[in-house]
Amino acid sequence: MAMNSEVKIRIEKLHKIFGPHPEKALKMLGDGLDKETIFQRTGTTVGVHDASFDILEGEIFVVMGLSGSGKSTLVRMLNRLIQPTSGKVLIDGQDVATMSDAELLEVRRKKMSMVFQSFALMPHMTVLENAAFGLEMAGVDKVTRSERALEALSQVGLDAYMDSRPDELSGGMQQRVGLARGLAVDPDVLLMDEAFSALDPLIRAEMQDELLNLQEKHRRTIVFISHDLDEAMRIGDRIAIMEGGCVVQVGTPEEILQNPANDYVEAFFRGVDATQILSAKDIARKTQVTLIRHPGDGPRAALQRLAQHDRDYGYVLDAKQRLLGVVSAEGLHSVIEDGGDSKDISRAFIEEASVVQSTASMQEILPEVTARPWPVPVVDEQGRYLGAVSKNLFLKTLQRSHARQNGTEEVAP
Amino acid sequence: MKWLTFDEQTIPLDDWVQDGIDWLVENYREVFQSLKVPIEKTLEGLEWIFHSLPPVVVILLFVVLAWRFGGKRLAGFTAGSFLLVGNLGMWTDAMTTLSMVICSVVFCALMGIPLGIMSGRSDRFEVLLRPVLDAMQTTPPFVYLVPVVMLFSIGTVSGILATIIFALPPLIRLTSLGIRQVHPELVEAAVSFGANPWQVLRKVQLPLAMPSVMAGLNQTIMMALSMVVIAALIGAGGLGGPVVQGLNTLDIGLATIGGLSIVLLAMVLDRITQGFKK
Structure with missing residues (x-):
């Protein structure tokens, strides 16, 4: 899909090394050694290796890969839940990796919010309080935040459940609350970490449609982590495919389907019905x-x-x-x-x-x-x-x- | 090679401790004496309240608490227990013990909850704290009773100090456990929405750790009550008094009514604080 949008998030040479000697591991990576060798010699794990790509304003950007491919690590470096070992994460030109704690809190409170695979709703709060969580952290007064949280809840059709507790809701409904919590702060960027993976297939498809609907009404930049190709194809404007901590290919679903960069990417697309994906x-x-x-x-x-x-x-x-x-x-x-x-x-x-x-x-x-x-x-x-x-x-x-x-x-x- | 035959003591740790305590008593007794002032004042206040209130009012107060947190049956049990204690002639001692227990628990909470939170949030702090807690829990109280008396002199306040040493560890441990049991995803979610460490603690970790903290408080109360007799050995008043006196004079009847009163008080306090958790 050709988009004339501006770059919202620019990722430059991003690395994440877990373990005691990240510098050593970085150097060994530079020398061309592979993950396993580095792990054996230094005891460090390469989470993400040399990721560089742009995410455009208003697109749904899907990061896809098997578990352990580093996609969750990658998305957590966007809001610095995980501190990058090296490299840059530029959001509107501002580097998240090196900004001060105060600036980081601002970014997390105003610019980016996150939806989690396990929903991660606060069990001791009502649905409304959960939806208002981000606003509460930002210090918004109670009346305003209740108003905005209720508005976000009605966007996902759950305003009637505002006084319920999360454990009284079904999985799909809980994730709607998670989505409402993300939307309530009106972020530029929504990070969704396997947000629909824990839901059963019917509900998942419903949630995907819901997300596309919301996107139709109010375009945001969405970074969506998934291991499910159908999901990626369905909602992704562009897809990045990760393997063993590396981003192996970035492109539209059609581009990747037609020209898979390697066997790993191809393996992903095995079983995909080309007649549905490829267009005239x-x-x-x-x-x-x-x-x-x-x-x-x-x-x-x-x-x-x-x-x-x-x-x-x-x-x-x-x-x-x-x-x-x-x-x-x-x-x-x-x-x-x-x-x-x-x-x-x-x-x-x-x-x-x-x-x-x-x-x-x-x-x-x-x-x-x-x-x-x-x-x-x-x-x-x-x-x-x-x-x-x-x-x-x-x-x-x-x-x-x-x-x-x-x-x-x-x-x- | 004296240190391999074990014929005689080669490390005079006992003398060192003796000298250390003597030195502390000689030079810093006033410091320790002033340390006990807050406990003394709190205890005086509590004792004044419980001794000056008419017994009926105290009973009513506890019955209402029992009703609120435990229901009708507990309210009945509370009323019965307090009436029995009063009619056994143990009312004044019971009120002293109650003041002591509440005073110990207040200071345990003031120290234990913050320490528990710190140990729940920092692995390093927990590692440092663990041997201290082990020592506090396993050292027989008689061992630290004497130094406590030497530093703080005989009396109820020293009894409370000994009680705090004994009753503090479970509260710290259970608070720490409660904080650690909060699902990391919830903490991560809070952080992702821009919560600072204080907000994470206040909005997520503490509320979710509350049942565990309450269990810790409950344990502290029970342990404080079990210290009542030992505290009486160093001159603390209350229900421990009759028990010690009964043991010394072989007056088994007196020891029994003292002991029974302690058990009844413990059961009432335990059931009521169990209700806090819900």
Whole structure:
């Protein structure tokens, strides 16, 4: 997803080493030694190794990885629940890793809040008091904080439960309170650490929708930790994949699905239904003949170009790359024969030829691709031609993702 | 090689301690005497209250507390116990003991809860404190009774001091345990919302450690009551008096009514403070 947003959080060469001699371990990392060797020699554990990436304002940025890959450590360095060993965490240009304690408290109280996997609600407080917790820490007076907490609770549909205790609520409801607690302080950045992982699948999907809804109404920067690929695909604008403390790839779900950086990333995407994730623009290729419509260019010129490239179909564009129509060699022939020296190519346009939008999934364009003998043209919102999807191309993409899914399951005879 | 045959004592620790205490008594007795002033004043106040209140009022007060924290049955038991103690002729001694116990528990709480919090929040402090607590709990009270008397002279206040030494450790330990039992995720959540250490303690750790702290207070009360007889040996008044006197004169009847009164008082205080936890 192309976004013209500004960088909200910039992470630069961030390291976290747990254990007694972080400097030694850092040096050994610099010398190219791996985690296991370093652990054996120094007794230190590399939590996060050399992470650098940007998180953009208003996006949902998912950090994905297996347990032990360092994703929880990484997110805890964003609000310095864990002190980084080295590197920078710049939030609006301010380095969290080195700021004073007073500044850090301000950032935690006003700019960032966190939602936890285990909900971490205070059992001795009511739902309302829990939602107001961040505001209470910030010293907001009781009336105001109750008001704002109630507003946050109503955003997640729990205002009626304000006087209940957390243990009287179901898991899903408890996490809504956790979410309300995060929202009540009106933060720029919401950190969500496996926030929905403890919920059962139905409730989880519901919470994901809820989060997307909230995001629709009020865009925040959300850093979402997950080990669940479906979740990452569903809610993530961009995904960072972590392995053994390293960030191995950052990109949109489509980018990562199409070009996995290594086997680890690929393994993650095994079992993912490519037809749901890939959209028309991801697979469209500009290998077809395009004909720019110029005054004076007629059917004859078009036919000649098709013959040159040995193609049966051509795509007619205007000067701004907008698709005007699809022509076939056959159609051009008959126009030439009928109208003698007619200059109007539009008479040769195939009437049934329709376009598909760039964002349509492979699943959605399948009927069109199979029904037409010509490659189906793909256009963006402005009607500009992005390429075409042939049956051949479609099948090849399917085959590739299928091979990837079954890659390791193939047993030698 | 005298130190490997063990024929004779080679480390005169006993003499050193003796000399040390003598030196302290000689040079710093006034300091220790002034240390006991706050305890003395508190005790005087408590004794004045319990001795000047008509017994009916004291009984009513405890019955109401029992009702509030334990329910009807405990209220009945409390009324019965106090009436029995009064009719055994032990009322005045019982009120002295009650003042002593409350005074000990107040000072135990003033010292024990902060120490327990510190030890709950700092591993290093806990490691340093642990042997001290072990010594306080396992040293027989008779061992420190004499130095306490030498430094603070004979009387009820010395009895209270000995009681504090004996009854303080469980409160510290249970407070520390309560703080440590607070789920780290809750502390982390509080910190992530910008709580400073004081806010973490006051808003999260202490409220959640309260049941454990209350259990510690309850233990302290029970241990304070069990010290009543030993304290009587160094001149503390109260229900320990008749027991000691009974033992000395082989008056088993007197010792029994003193002992029974202590047990009844202990049961009432125990049940009421158990109710605090809820």
